[in-house]
Amino acid sequence: xxxxxxxxxxxxxxxxxxxxxxxxxxxxxxxxxxxxxxxxxxxxxxxxxxxxxxxxxxxxxxxxxxxxxxxxxxxxxxxxxxxxxxxxxxxxxxxxxxxxxxxxxxxxxxxxxxxxxxxxxxxxxxxxxxxxxxxxxxxxxxxxxxxxxxxxxxxxxxxxxxxxxxxxxxxxxxxxxxxxxxxxxxxxxxxxxxxxxxxxxxxxxx
Amino acid sequence: xxxxxxxxxxxxxxxxxxxxxxxxxxxxxxxxxxxxxxxxxxxxxxxxxxxxxxxxxxxxxxxxxxxxxxxxxxxxxxxxxxxxxxxxxxxxxxxxxxxxxxxxxxxxxxxxxxxxxxxxxxxxxxxxxxxxxxxxxxxxxxxxxxxxxxxxxxxxxxxxxxxxxxxxxxxxxxxxxxxxxxxxxxxxxxxxxxxxxxxxxxxxxx
Numbered sequence: 001x002x003x004x005x006x007x008x009x010x011x012x013x014x015x016x017x018x019x020x021x022x023x024x025x026x027x028x029x030x031x032x033x034x035x036x037x038x039x040x041x042x043x044x045x046x047x048x049x050x051x052x053x054x055x056x057x058x059x060x061x062x063x064x065x066x067x068x069x070x071x072x073x074x075x076x077x078x079x080x081x082x083x084x085x086x087x088x089x090x091x092x093x094x095x096x097x098x099x100x101x102x103x104x105x106x107x108x109x110x111x112x113x114x115x116x117x118x119x120x121x122x123x124x125x126x127x128x129x130x131x132x133x134x135x136x137x138x139x140x141x142x143x144x145x146x147x148x149x150x151x152x153x154x155x156x157x158x159x160x161x162x163x164x165x166x167x168x169x170x171x172x173x174x175x176x177x178x179x180x181x182x183x184x185x186x187x188x189x190x191x192x193x194x195x196x197x198x199x200x201x202x203x204x205x206x
Numbered sequence: 207x208x209x210x211x212x213x214x215x216x217x218x219x220x221x222x223x224x225x226x227x228x229x230x231x232x233x234x235x236x237x238x239x240x241x242x243x244x245x246x247x248x249x250x251x252x253x254x255x256x257x258x259x260x261x262x263x264x265x266x267x268x269x270x271x272x273x274x275x276x277x278x279x280x281x282x283x284x285x286x287x288x289x290x291x292x293x294x295x296x297x298x299x300x301x302x303x304x305x306x307x308x309x310x311x312x313x314x315x316x317x318x319x320x321x322x323x324x325x326x327x328x329x330x331x332x333x334x335x336x337x338x339x340x341x342x343x344x345x346x347x348x349x350x351x352x353x354x355x356x357x358x359x360x361x362x363x364x365x366x367x368x369x370x371x372x373x374x375x376x377x378x379x380x381x382x383x384x385x386x387x388x389x390x391x392x393x394x395x396x397x398x399x400x401x402x403x404x405x406x407x408x409x410x411x412x
Contacts, residue, residue, distance in 0.1 A: 034328075037243035113326065116326040117326035119318060120241045120327075122239075133392070138388075139391050140392055171381045202377070
């Protein structure tokens with residue numbers, strides 16, 4: 001995503017975007033630059049051209065601001081899951097799943113900076129955990145959504161009906177999440193595309 | 207692991223352990239208490255009862271100290287992989303793999319605080335990455351080791367020889383890594399044991 005602030009003058013940028021959007025953009029940029037621990041609300045507010053008080057009028061907590069970055073700025077899993085759901089019964093099921101795996105890899109790779117920053121900060125994690133519980137959401141939900149899609153393909157006879165769809169979804173999402181994290185530590189020997197194809201072929205083999 | 211420092215007086219603790227071990231213990235405790243960002247070498251040295259200069263005589267960098275905590279204090283993956291390797295051709299292959307998955311879950315759960323702290327800190331990650339490259343190590347190696355074990359079971363006819371062992375290892379390790387991370391965010395609905403059994407059964411089904 002290009003940094004909007006660098007493409008337009010500060011004045012026109014501020015005129016065109018609402019405060020809430022400017023704060024989310026500034027938070028995303030600050031996390032990228034300083035890590036979560038270094039992305040203070042003071043820095044974020046200054047970058048967004050507003051006061052910290054105004055920032056807290058839009059976001060009750062640092063946790064809810066970071067959640068907004070995750071949900072509104074990253075290439076979300078929702079569209080990829082929606083595409084996969086639409087493709088049930090259409091095209092080649094393994095190709096559809098491999099395309100989804102590639103999108104999941106990209107999402108987890110971008111989300112890693114925020115997810116790891118939350119996990120590494122015990123007090124931020126406590127706030128995040130209770131916020132997720134209150135809103136009945138959480139990072140495990142895409143696994144359940146993927147399992148539902150796999151079951152639909154099983155009902156259509158395109159995937160082995162004896163496969164445990166929940167376990168299969170755990171493995172496909174888990175493999176993508178793990179790989180996205182590993183790539184931060186080491187140069188992985190194989191390319192994402194062939195890797196996703198091999199993983200999906202192994203998962204849905206009969 | 208019980209906190210050794212709380213079981214013995216500071217004096218006898220210091221007498222019984224070498225400086226290097228005391229520093230690693232202190233680092234583990236500080237990471238648990240403050241997260242990686244808050245676990246400064248100053249705090250760690252104070253807790254270990256030594257100077258920061260002495261700490262840096264034992265560990266060239268904060269990265270190498272954290273790596274020592276990972277390798278020497280956590281319930282490592284190595285013993286679990288060694289047990290799995292010894293069990294090739296013995297007992298029930300699915301049971302052996304499910305036991306390994308449970309050990310991997312525990313390891314990743316304990317390692318998450320350090321791994322996420324490293325990933326969340328761009329400068330710490332840069333140091334970690336180059337240290338791993340220099341030593342030819344990395345968090346992807348257990349996948350390769352697991353794949354080798356799966357291949358040995360394939361040669362023995364106990365796992366479908368048509369299964370891609372590398373892809374299967376990616377999925378089993380990935381599912382464990384992902385689940386260990388998810389458990390920090392939400393209360394997962396199912397228990398680890400039945401989950402591991404279902405994942406392995408799905409992976410090695412014929």
